Amino acid sequence: DAGVTQSPTHLIKTRGQQVTLRCSPKSGHDTVSWYQQALGQGPQFIFQYYEEEERQRGNFPDRFSGHQFPNYSSELNVNALLLGDSALYLCASSSGRALAKNIQYFGAGTRLSVL
Amino acid sequence: AQSVSQHNHHVILSEAASLELGCNYSYGGTVNLFWYVQYPGQHLQLLLKYFSGDPLVKGIKGFEAEFIKSKFSFNLRKPSVQWSDTAEYFCAVNAYTGFQKLVFGTGTRLLVSP
Numbered sequence: 001d002a003g004v005t006q007s008p009t010h011l012i013k014t015r016g017q018q019v020t021l022r023c024s025p026k027s028g029h030d031t032v033s034w035y036q037q038a039l040g041q042g043p044q045f046i047f048q049y050y051e052e053e054e055r056q057r058g059n060f061p062d063r064f065s066g067h068q069f070p071n072y073s074s075e076l077n078v079n080a081l082l083l084g085d086s087a088l089y090l091c092a093s094s095s096g097r098a099l100a101k102n103i104q105y106f107g108a109g110t111r112l113s114v115l
Numbered sequence: 116a117q118s119v120s121q122h123n124h125h126v127i128l129s130e131a132a133s134l135e136l137g138c139n140y141s142y143g144g145t146v147n148l149f150w151y152v153q154y155p156g157q158h159l160q161l162l163l164k165y166f167s168g169d170p171l172v173k174g175i176k177g178f179e180a181e182f183i184k185s186k187f188s189f190n191l192r193k194p195s196v197q198w199s200d201t202a203e204y205f206c207a208v209n210a211y212t213g214f215q216k217l218v219f220g221t222g223t224r225l226l227v228s229p
Contacts, residue, residue, distance in 0.1 A: 004158075022123075024130055033215060041222075042119070042205050042220050043159075045217060045218070048214060055218060090159065104217060105161075106151075107158055
């Protein structure tokens with residue numbers, strides 16, 4: 001049973017570029033959440049997708065956008081990259097039912113470096 | 116808005132020592148509480164959780180945590196640590212009846228020396 005898988009594992013971009021990160025949820029899960037973890041910090045919630053719609057969003061600018069596909073996989077897109085976007089991006093999957101009490105399972109993350 | 120404070124950023128212990136990591140949260144309503152662990156080179160894993168009921172919860176690998184509502188605290192404990200407990204530990208909270216947005220603390224790096 002595959003867990004949460006993310007690709008790529010590492011990515012190097014320059015300022016102003018755009019990036020797309022991908023996530024496949026754990027089997028049986030239909031909800032995907034994205035988090036940004038800067039160096040020395042805890043993960044910060046970006047947004048969550050359920051039934052192909054953004055259900056909740058954290059305090060991130062519109063440069064951060066996402067998508068969820070019918071097979072529940074998800075993409076995170078960041079436009080006009082800034083140096084400050086350098087971080088580990090984590091994807092977490094869970095079941096949409098029972099809402100807050102559902103456990104989120106995390107992937108290994110994508111390390112994004114912006115030069 | 117919810118927030119989580121972890122007071123110890125770095126902790127160094129010898130094997131067999133007892134561990135207590137502090138976690139305080141700020142939120143006006145009822146919350147669900149979690150401790151996640153990240154071993155070197157691995158992904159975040161759930162250590163234990165509290166939703167309701169007995170405020171003393173037990174997790175994997177001998178860890179436990181106590182929810183003290185009056186202190187808004189959810190401290191993590193282990194009576195005797197092992198070298199394999201070397202990891203980063205994150206406390207997290209979400210609103211009891213809300214969606215699944217987790218708010219994390221900044222984490223505590225634990226180094227256990229053999």
